[in-house]
Amino acid sequence: MSVYTPVTDADASALLEHYTLGELELLEGIAQGIENSNFFLTTTTGRYVLTLFESVPREDLPFYMGLMDHLATHDILCPAPMKRDDGAFVGELNGKAAAIVTRLEGEPHMHPDADDCRATGRILAAMHVASIEYDAGLANAKGQEWREHFAQVAAPRLSRAENDLIASENRYQAMHDDSVLPQSIIHGDLFRDNVLWGEQGGGVIDFYFACDDVLLYDLAITANDWCVTREAALDPARAKALIAGYETLRPLTELERELWPVMLRRAALRTWLGRIGYNHFPRDSHMTIPKDHEFSRRLLVHHIEHARELQESAA
Numbered sequence: 001m002s003v004y005t006p007v008t009d010a011d012a013s014a015l016l017e018h019y020t021l022g023e024l025e026l027l028e029g030i031a032q033g034i035e036n037s038n039f040f041l042t043t044t045t046g047r048y049v050l051t052l053f054e055s056v057p058r059e060d061l062p063f064y065m066g067l068m069d070h071l072a073t074h075d076i077l078c079p080a081p082m083k084r085d086d087g088a089f090v091g092e093l094n095g096k097a098a099a100i101v102t103r104l105e106g107e108p109h110m111h112p113d114a115d116d117c118r119a120t121g122r123i124l125a126a127m128h129v130a131s132i133e134y135d136a137g138l139a140n141a142k143g144q145e146w147r148e149h150f151a152q153v154a155a156p157r158l159s160r161a162e163n164d165l166i167a168s169e170n171r172y173q174a175m176h177d178d179s180v181l182p183q184s185i186i187h188g189d190l191f192r193d194n195v196l197w198g199e200q201g202g203g204v205i206d207f208y209f210a211c212d213d214v215l216l217y218d219l220a221i222t223a224n225d226w227c228v229t230r231e232a233a234l235d236p237a238r239a240k241a242l243i244a245g246y247e248t249l250r251p252l253t254e255l256e257r258e259l260w261p262v263m264l265r266r267a268a269l270r271t272w273l274g275r276i277g278y279n280h281f282p283r284d285s286h287m288t289i290p291k292d293h294e295f296s297r298r299l300l301v302h303h304i305e306h307a308r309e310l311q312e313s314a315a
């Protein structure tokens, strides 16, 4: 996160009265992340994370909570949402929807090697396979329609070259027919900071971009953060390892291999636009760590200029 909405010890204690999680011992704001307000919450029964939802539509919360609950009970290491005494996963605190989930152990690997990427690919595939039986759905709020709409909103803040690049990439993406690719529930944001490595392996957090979409797109979002160099180029060795790990559980189809460069470009565009949003239209936060939008622009340009290398990474 960030902490947009402060929470006092007294607020947290009052919230805990609606759960069977014991008494408050410690409450700490978390600076990482950018979408929600997050706090580490230690009680007499264990370690949890309290999230106040700042921009996630309230009606979508049952989908996210249900998904985490489903995955946590299907062998995926991820936060388990805690039920309130009234049976709901979501309550309210300081005017915001609020939920408590279990806190995972471990730290992100911010300088991953090929082994980390292989393990991450396998974790992503395991989530894709486990999600098949989750019987809820949610359209992608950051899909083509959003990309085109946001391009108009952001246009006055951007240079002509940036606007031309976004418009041209949006046209290119609109030409591709997604319906030919396997679709199901995607995590949508499996960046390095969303996998915490502990004794039990990699645990996944931050499901608030999850939705129904193309599975290969999820792999591309992951590759664009795990398998790139500081110079904003794809590292073929790490990309191959990510895909190899993924394919231990779900082999890619020929069509997916063919459309890999398209999805890498789409993922780079989504992240670039999202970061333009965070930078040019910031919300008022007490703690936030900024995201590098220029890096995402350079990554998109790299992908446009190196189609053949991208294709080879999925061969």
Ligand SMILES: Nc1ncnc2c1ncn2[C@@H]1O[C@H](COP(=O)(O)OP(=O)(O)OP(=O)(O)O)[C@@H](O)[C@H]1O
Pocket (backbone or CB within 6 Å): 001, 002, 030, 032, 033, 034, 035, 036, 037, 038, 049, 079, 101, 102, 103, 104, 105, 189, 193, 194, 196, 205, 206, 207, 208
């Ligand atoms: N269940 C959890 N267990 C351990 N740490 C967590 C957990 N949930 C969140 N965190 C910590 O809080 C930080 C912020 O969480 P998260 O990434 O979900 O924030 P956000 O604002 O929702 O997301 P985003 O990354 O989309 O900006 C994480 O980087 C991690 O350090």
Ligand SMILES: N[C@@H](CCO)C(=O)O
Pocket (backbone or CB within 6 Å): 034, 035, 189, 191, 271, 274, 275, 291
């Ligand atoms: N993972 C995204 C932020 C999502 O909130 C980024 O790094 O731009």
